[in-house]
Amino acid sequence: xxxxxxxxxxxxxxxxxxxxxxxxxxxxxxxxxxxxxxxxxxxxxxxxxxxxxxxxxxxxxxxxxxxxxxxxxxxxxxxxxxxxxxxxxxxxxxxxxxxxxxxxxxxxxxxxxxxxxxxxxxxxxxxxxxxxxxxxxxxxxxxxxxxxxxxxxxxxxxxxxxxxxxxxxxxxxx
Numbered sequence: 001x002x003x004x005x006x007x008x009x010x011x012x013x014x015x016x017x018x019x020x021x022x023x024x025x026x027x028x029x030x031x032x033x034x035x036x037x038x039x040x041x042x043x044x045x046x047x048x049x050x051x052x053x054x055x056x057x058x059x060x061x062x063x064x065x066x067x068x069x070x071x072x073x074x075x076x077x078x079x080x081x082x083x084x085x086x087x088x089x090x091x092x093x094x095x096x097x098x099x100x101x102x103x104x105x106x107x108x109x110x111x112x113x114x115x116x117x118x119x120x121x122x123x124x125x126x127x128x129x130x131x132x133x134x135x136x137x138x139x140x141x142x143x144x145x146x147x148x149x150x151x152x153x154x155x156x157x158x159x160x161x162x163x164x165x166x167x168x169x170x171x172x173x174x
Contacts, residue, residue, distance in 0.1 A: 018081060018083055019082045024076060033087070044085065048080055052079075096164050097163055098164050099167040104149065110146060111172065114146060115169065116128060121161070124157055125140050149164075150164045
């Protein structure tokens, strides 16, 4: 679920507590979390709704129901109301700054991917995947696994190794 950057500060402060999306099926679940580079959100409820009140529109960061409805106009699917709240910073940020790699073990394929990113910082995922004969989406899923371990960072275009990723490769090379 994408969150407008303009809403983030208001979500962090608790001013915005709702989001509305049109989906064929929800991409988040009640009781789950949404981890992004800007922080972690708790998803408290996900409900299909047929109407939106003015209070709900305001809680979603819109001045009117009409403004909210125009933001979801033209999309297929049911209208979902997502109740959310900010729960903390992205834990991967602190992890990737660490040089502690004790006990971290990666498969040969993951190490090869880490080395590929190290040799090609800022290169688009599609180009990296093609360079090793892989499909883009499974390739990106594997990069997200490295990111979850604090080994890589996403750039505006492509990826780079984090300090932890660099430290891990140094341990392999010594």
